[in-house]
Amino acid sequence: MSARIAVPVFPGTNSEDETVRLLRDCGGDAELVHWSKAEELALYDAFVLSGGFAYEDRIRAGAIAAHDRIMDYVMEAARCGKLVFGVCNGAQILLEAGLVPGTGSGRKPTAAFAKNLPEPHFVCRHVYLKLSIEPSRSAITAALPHGALVPAWAAHAEGRLAAAPEHLKEIVEGDHLAFVYAHADGGVDDAAVPNGSALRCAGLVNREGNVLAIMPHPERDAWNFNHLDRREGADVLAPSGGAVLFRSFVQAVSATQASHPEPRPEGACRRTRASE
Amino acid sequence: MTERAISISLKIPDNTAYTALVALRRLGVDVARVERSEIWIFDDGGDVRALTRRIESDETIFNLHKHRLELLDRCAPRAGEVWIEPLCHPEERALRLRSGQAPRASRRAKDEGERIGIAWRLFGADGAPVSRGLLDMAAERLLCNPAIEKVTR
Numbered sequence: 314m315s316a317r318i319a320v321p322v323f324p325g326t327n328s329e330d331e332t333v334r335l336l337r338d339c340g341g342d343a344e345l346v347h348w349s350k351a352e353e354l355a356l357y358d359a360f361v362l363s364g365g366f367a368y369e370d371r372i373r374a375g376a377i378a379a380h381d382r383i384m385d386y387v388m389e390a391a392r393c394g395k396l397v398f399g400v401c402n403g404a405q406i407l408l409e410a411g412l413v414p415g416t417g418s419g420r421k422p423t424a425a426f427a428k429n430l431p432e433p434h435f436v437c438r439h440v441y442l443k444l445s446i447e448p449s450r451s452a453i454t455a456a457l458p459h460g461a462l463v464p465a466w467a468a469h470a471e472g473r474l475a476a477a478p479e480h481l482k483e484i485v486e487g488d489h490l491a492f493v494y495a496h497a498d499g500g501v502d503d504a505a506v507p508n509g510s511a512l513r514c515a516g517l518v519n520r521e522g523n524v525l526a527i528m529p530h531p532e533r534d535a536w537n538f539n540h541l542d543r544r545e546g547a548d549v550l551a552p553s554g555g556a557v558l559f560r561s562f563v564q565a566v567s568a569t570q571a572s573h574p575e576p577r578p579e580g581a582c583r584r585t586r587a588s589e
Numbered sequence: 590m591t592e593r594a595i596s597i598s599l600k601i602p603d604n605t606a607y608t609a610l611v612a613l614r615r616l617g618v619d620v621a622r623v624e625r626s627e628i629w630i631f632d633d634g635g636d637v638r639a640l641t642r643r644i645e646s647d648e649t650i651f652n653l654h655k656h657r658l659e660l661l662d663r664c665a666p667r668a669g670e671v672w673i674e675p676l677c678h679p680e681e682r683a684l685r686l687r688s689g690q691a692p693r694a695s696r697r698a699k700d701e702g703e704r705i706g707i708a709w710r711l712f713g714a715d716g717a718p719v720s721r722g723l724l725d726m727a728a729e730r731l732l733c734n735p736a737i738e739k740v741t742r
Contacts, residue, residue: 371605373734377612380731409734425737430681431688475737477678511680 316570318343318563319357321383323367328401328530332363335532335556341563346383354386355581359396359566362387362403364468364530374426374471375405384410388420389581396569397524398453398562401469404516404526413526414489415519416480424476424484424517426469426528430509435470438507439541440529442515442558443495446488451522452569454491456561462499463492464541464554465529467507472528474514481511492516492527525562531555593633593640594661596708598626601655609709609731616730620719622712628672630664631702644702665741666708669718672741673733674706706738 318341322329329345336343343361346353354360367378378384384406391397391412399407405426407413417423429436444461448454454461476484484490492515494505506513508528516527534540534555537548599606606625613620629650633640637660644651644658651658666672677685709732711719719727721742728740 368608369604371608372612372732376731376734377608380612380616408736422734422736425734427675427737430684431690475676475678475681477676477736478680480736481680509681509684511678 315340315342316358316566317356318359318361318566319346319354320344320361320363321346321348321351321354321387323348323365323378323381323383325367325369326363326365326402328364328532331532331535332361332400335535335559336361336563338535338552339556339560339563341559341566348381348383351382351386354383354390357390358570359562360387360390360398361562362397362399362406363532364401364403367402367406370402370471373409375402375407375409378402378406379409379420386581388412391519391524393582394521394523394569395581396453396562396566399524399526400532401472401528401530404528405471407524407526408517412524413517413519414480414484414487415521415524416483416487416489423480424474426471427473427475428471429469429473429507433470435468436472436507437466437468439534440465440467440505440507440515441495441497441499442492442527442529442531443499443501444491445493446491446518450488451491451518451525452565453518453523453525453562454558456564457557460499461557462495462497462554463531463558464534465527465531466533467529468533469508469528472508472510474510474512474517476511484512484514484517487520489517489519490514491518491525527558531558535559591633591635592664593631593637594664594705595629595631595644595702596626596659596661597629597644597651598624598657598659599655600657612731613711613727618711618723618727618730619713620711620723620727621714621716624710624712626659626708626710628705628708629702630705650702650704667710667718669712669724670708670710671724671728671732672706672708673728673738674741676737676739706741
């Protein structure tokens with residue numbers, strides 16, 4: 314049995330289907346887990362929090378979901394070294410929960426994806442994420458080449474990394490800045506940033522490298538039909554650039570699971586048996 | 590110039606306030622009711638009635654069919670209430686200046702008013718506003734993200 318990946322569904326999540334589909338296309342054994350069945354999360358080896366508007370973004374984007382029972386499991390699993398990957402609203406939840414950059418204590422967030430600037434509006438724009446850490450810094454990015462460019466769609470109103478200067482310094486010095494916005498040629502400047510994000514940040518990783526949060530959606534640029542420059546005549550379901558990050562994640566999940574062939578006994582730290 | 594704080598709340602059921610109530614209870618904050626409102630600061634020009642009429646006719650911030658307007662006695666939270674106000678970090682200030690916008694977070698009332706933040710008012714089972722300690726707990730555990738917001742008590 315291959316490593317099992319859970320895609321938790323909160324009320325208001327809306328990108329779960331394409332997320333599961335891409336994970337499966339990349340060889341992952343992915344399933345949706347409803348918010349009312351949080352206890353089932355103990356059966357999974359890794360977690361992908363997908364985009365949407367969990368709990369309608371009430372109070373703040375990701376604030377209620379960050380305190381949901383689902384996140385109790387996810388946080389415990391992350392503590393045990395399981396891989397957690399959040400996209401868009403999933404990333405907002407991870408920041409609200411304090412899992413990334415993870416420089417605070419407990420569930421205390423030290424950064425947030427705040428309202429876009431200079432225009433505080435929803436942005437829907439094709440972007441490129443440039444890997445700005447050594448690939449091996451995170452298991453999730455380990456299969457990517459150095460400085461990899463990942464095409465994706467930014468679709469958010471609250472995607473601007475915001476934090477106090479001392480916390481931004483921690484992000485830089487702690488090597489938490491996993492992805493920055495870039496142009497198609499890999500160039501990095503403010504014009505590539507769709508939302509005024511501090512440090513041109515598109516994604517953050519925690520200290521241990523097992524939790525990654527990115528704002529844009531690579532899963533929406535994962536097949537030819539939803540790539541920015543649709544290649545005429547090509548198979549509409551041919552893989553597109555956004556799939557590379559998910560493929561790297563699935564490889565990491567499989568590798569992690571293979572390195573723990575015996576299941577741990579209890580709760581969120583339990584791993585599925587490689588031979589099952 | 591006379592600064593006047595205005596609270597604009599829903600008179601229809603407030604789903605967000607209810608969600609906050611449920612979440613706060615789950616987080617161990619013992620509250621029985623949560624009220625939420627937007628806080629605006631206006632210059633009333635010495636004529637409160639005129640100000641009230643002006644706000645009630647401004648459909649960008651007030652809908653007569655679903656909103657309730659309340660003039661506060663002073664520009665500060667009431668008993669059992671915290672105001673959650675957005676922080677403006679240096680990065681944001683610089684970005685706003687570069688794009689020709691005025692830096693935010695000045696609390697000077699302007700003609701068009703200024704939205705200060707969200708007020709959360711918490712009540713206990715006895716119907717009375719909750720204590721300062723409980724308010725602090727609610728702000729710390731859920732209502733405020735200290736990375737981007739500050740609490741005014």
